[in-house]
Amino acid sequence: MRPSLKITSSNITILATLLLFLVLYGIGSVMFTGFFSLQVFLNLFVDNAYLIIVATGMAFVILTGGIDLSVAALIALVSVVSAELLRAGVHPMLVIPSVLVLGTIFGYLQGYLICRFDIHPWIVTLGGMFLARGTCFLISTESIVIDNPMYRSISNAKVPLFGGASLSVSVIIALITVAAGMYVSKYTAFGRNVYAIGGNERSASLMGLPVYSTKLAVYTLSGFCSALGGVIFTFYMLSGYALHLMGGEMDAIAACVIGGILLTGGFGYLIGPMLGVLSAGVIQTIIMFQGTLSSWWTKIVIGFLLFAFIALQRAIVSRREKSRKPDALKKKDSQKAAISL
Amino acid sequence: MSQQPSMLHRIKRSKMFWPSVGLALILLFNLFFTPGFFNIRIQSGHLFGSLIDILNRGTPLIIISLGMTLVIAKEGIDISVGSVLAIAASVSAFLLQKQVPFVLALVAGLLCGALCGYWNGLLIAKMKIQPMIATLILLTVGRGIAQLITGGQIITISDKAYRYVGGGYLLGIPFAVIIAMIVFLLLYFLMRRTAFGLFLEAVGANRISSEFAGVHASRVMLSVYIISGLCAAIAGIIISSNITGADANNAGLWIELDAILAVVIGGTSMRGGRFYLGGTILGALFIQTLTTTIYTLGVPPQIVMFVKAIVVIVVCLLQSDIFRNIVAASFGSKQGKKVLAS
Numbered sequence: 273m274r275p276s277l278k279i280t281s282s283n284i285t286i287l288a289t290l291l292l293f294l295v296l297y298g299i300g301s302v303m304f305t306g307f308f309s310l311q312v313f314l315n316l317f318v319d320n321a322y323l324i325i326v327a328t329g330m331a332f333v334i335l336t337g338g339i340d341l342s343v344a345a346l347i348a349l350v351s352v353v354s355a356e357l358l359r360a361g362v363h364p365m366l367v368i369p370s371v372l373v374l375g376t377i378f379g380y381l382q383g384y385l386i387c388r389f390d391i392h393p394w395i396v397t398l399g400g401m402f403l404a405r406g407t408c409f410l411i412s413t414e415s416i417v418i419d420n421p422m423y424r425s426i427s428n429a430k431v432p433l434f435g436g437a438s439l440s441v442s443v444i445i446a447l448i449t450v451a452a453g454m455y456v457s458k459y460t461a462f463g464r465n466v467y468a469i470g471g472n473e474r475s476a477s478l479m480g481l482p483v484y485s486t487k488l489a490v491y492t493l494s495g496f497c498s499a500l501g502g503v504i505f506t507f508y509m510l511s512g513y514a515l516h517l518m519g520g521e522m523d524a525i526a527a528c529v530i531g532g533i534l535l536t537g538g539f540g541y542l543i544g545p546m547l548g549v550l551s552a553g554v555i556q557t558i559i560m561f562q563g564t565l566s567s568w569w570t571k572i573v574i575g576f577l578l579f580a581f582i583a584l585q586r587a588i589v590s591r592r593e594k595s596r597k598p599d600a601l602k603k604k605d606s607q608k609a610a611i612s613l
Numbered sequence: 614m615s616q617q618p619s620m621l622h623r624i625k626r627s628k629m630f631w632p633s634v635g636l637a638l639i640l641l642f643n644l645f646f647t648p649g650f651f652n653i654r655i656q657s658g659h660l661f662g663s664l665i666d667i668l669n670r671g672t673p674l675i676i677i678s679l680g681m682t683l684v685i686a687k688e689g690i691d692i693s694v695g696s697v698l699a700i701a702a703s704v705s706a707f708l709l710q711k712q713v714p715f716v717l718a719l720v721a722g723l724l725c726g727a728l729c730g731y732w733n734g735l736l737i738a739k740m741k742i743q744p745m746i747a748t749l750i751l752l753t754v755g756r757g758i759a760q761l762i763t764g765g766q767i768i769t770i771s772d773k774a775y776r777y778v779g780g781g782y783l784l785g786i787p788f789a790v791i792i793a794m795i796v797f798l799l800l801y802f803l804m805r806r807t808a809f810g811l812f813l814e815a816v817g818a819n820r821i822s823s824e825f826a827g828v829h830a831s832r833v834m835l836s837v838y839i840i841s842g843l844c845a846a847i848a849g850i851i852i853s854s855n856i857t858g859a860d861a862n863n864a865g866l867w868i869e870l871d872a873i874l875a876v877v878i879g880g881t882s883m884r885g886g887r888f889y890l891g892g893t894i895l896g897a898l899f900i901q902t903l904t905t906t907i908y909t910l911g912v913p914p915q916i917v918m919f920v921k922a923i924v925v926i927v928v929c930l931l932q933s934d935i936f937r938n939i940v941a942a943s944f945g946s947k948q949g950k951k952v953l954a955s
Binding site: 399406410525536566572 | 917
């Protein structure tokens, strides 16, 4: 994990992501006039701030070898609850902390079920997804417009940069989240535990690492990040709707994969998910600029990118396994992980 | 249900027990609260009634869940079934629109399903990518491809033979139900009367030792995913035939989740190994009956998701050994605990 300029198997995926992003952006700039501008670049952040936050939270879960499918539904729930509370006249300064707490508790409960009863994270978070969406519908089946002045002013607030370009408040929150994620993953005991558990849960627990509490914390963190993403998404959309972000959990997972987070856990940089989100955003922007291509091309291109990056990761992992003889045990383990979920 | 004292024993012994209890409870509920629920009448030579309706509407889910059972038995998962379903339906509908004969269009749709399954299987068996991720690719791409085929429109189908698949009646029984029965019998025969089922359970329980025993694990995996793709294609054709149109956007949306739920309710463990085709059918019927009951009660259909979530969590807990031990430790307050935990 030492910073180095050499291309090694530990940083090739992140470099590939960076290269992909630059190539995609280059293609866009060559193809369309006006693509190569600061504002277009910044808009990638503005439009995807919520997804960056969610993907960062999800990255921690994936690093431990788990998964969280409830993120998009939780964002929808946060948007609906916020809208409903604001409509009831609650002050925004009260609404925001309470939905953050709601998301954190939601994540904690999911983590509790997963860790305490040893249930597969896939099925628990699936249940969580159903529950969050179902609760959204219970609260309101229609889209609720938010006309709270404070939300509006935050939504419209611009942070001016040089050259007339500007950022939104959400982007700054997203960047802080990513920075915090990078710091936590690299320089704290918690971060090291996360990587250790993802590498090999059994040896982590034999080493005496707090597996139970770390996993619990990871799901709680993901819940918090989803709620934070939800708050920002609410600023972005200025409405609460149960059908917001249908299938968004797949976008977050795809961002993590494209960002070089290994889905068997234990490997990847926390800046990756952001780059993954940006790459997907560039594709969307290109398709928008192109004008005649339909929206489904986004899905197809992202799907193929997903495939390419998974294949790349797979190649790296199998090379590493071959190069390290003492890791014969680990190979068996990761093979098992490969055939399991 | 009549053997209250030995309930814990039965939980451990029979995997069919819980889904049967669930189904029975819902049917019992309907007996009291939904008048005419059990009425089956013959109208112009066809069977009609709520029960027949549940069977008829449940067929796509039943067929997909059967395929999913095999995948999960192999300790895998296939979350692309919804997209595969949409692709197969779009291909068939597109070809029919282009005046291709019915049989060819049908075969093309099924082939597409098998091809999708083959692709999933290749990624998982040969490239050793985790099943969830491998099928995630097709989940993302698949709906895009389906939309590409249909041009983002809903293709309407006017072919009579095609309509019969999902809407026709044979000897008074909905044809779709007969298809589901045939699929079940075929799979049951394949699994219980040939060695394939044994191989599947062996690979699902322990891949490495089954390979030492001479089972071609990757071949088993490939075939399982092809079967799952085929099942999804059949379901897709039934659904598109039912609504006489192929809707790339919404056909089979979220059906993969229902299918996984049906399999898990049916007693097949997510950890692979033993599988129960009969249990899966009960599970799928349970979900469909639950949905229909909620609809007939006049409750907003959105509640279905909420109820499903509770069911998922309760089923998970019941499958967890740790939870069962905790319950067994404090035997007697079982019901209370269950409610608390959910």
